[in-house]
Amino acid sequence: MKNNLLPKAYKLVEIIPQTSVEYLFRVTFDHIDEIQYGQFVQVSLSKVGEAPISISRFDKKEGIIELLIRRVGTVTDALFELKPGDNIYLRGPYGHGFPFEVYKDKRIIIIGGGSGVAPVRSMVDTIANDMKLVKDINVLFGFKNESLILFQEDIKRWSECLSLQITLDEPDNVGHYLGGRVTEHLDKLPLLKDKDKYQDLHIVIVGPPIMMKMTALACSNYGINDHHIWLSFERNMSCAVGKCGHCKINETYVCLDGPIFRYDQAKKLID
Incomplete structure (x- = not known):
């Protein structure tokens, strides 16, 4: 049974700059079939905290989701220190998406x-x-x-x-x-x-x-x-x-x- 509160480690595949303050994080994910447009995941780092981030794109063939992250606080500041190949912790997807x-x-x-x-x-x-x-x-x-x-x-x-x-x-x-x-x-x-x-x-x-x-x-x-x-x-x-x-x-x-x-x-x- 899936534990809805337990974050799981996923691989950070790529970080793509979008603007000077917003980067696109491409991350492996194994619950893509559950995703609805407009839903979000909880992104966390050990001993730092977690934050809800909208799912910007999901690719079932690649098994990857994309998250647009803006540097606005403790958690996002720490996320910007990560590099491709590092682990990133996610739980979700959550909420009701667009019908x-x-x-x-x-x-x-x-x-x-x-x-x-x-x-x-x-x-x-x-x-x-x-x-x-x-x-x-x-x-x-x-x-x-x-x-x-x-x-x-x-x-x-x-x-x-x-x-x-x-x-x-x-x-x-x-x-x-x-x-x-x-x-x-x-x-x-x-x-x-x-x-x-x-x-x-x-x-x-x-x-x-x-x-x-x-x-x-x-x-x-x-x-x-x-x-x-x-x-x-x-x-x-x-x-x-x-x-x-x-x-x-x-x-x-x-x-x-x-x-x-x-x-x-x-x-x-x-x-």
């Missing part, structure tokens, strides 16, 4: 902000590799500036087969990017222009809390059903199994009941 079966044969808009692009990366990649999975897809990613754009090779490849736009908060020399926040450019998404097709349109939003709040509100104001708007709550998660209470909001445990919530549920989660 991808619900999105199949539907229209979908995926909106990501900053490191919030990581949890939706594998889902966008799956659709880009088989565009017949959905009727249509628009993607809108927002970053602070050009130096912080993540997954640039993926974005280039995705742009060849689907509608994808990038916004930059700091608009100096934006070139072919859009200047401003994602909420300022929702009107440029083709799928939001056709209200007759809203009944089978789903919107996925992942990013900083204020970005998700304002983007979800704007989409709701367009007339999108709140049951068709999906957000990822990851703030304050700690133990991943609903025991520590750090992520509890009212009667909801984000690590157990989420991290993915419909907007009709999410807008009631005020922490």
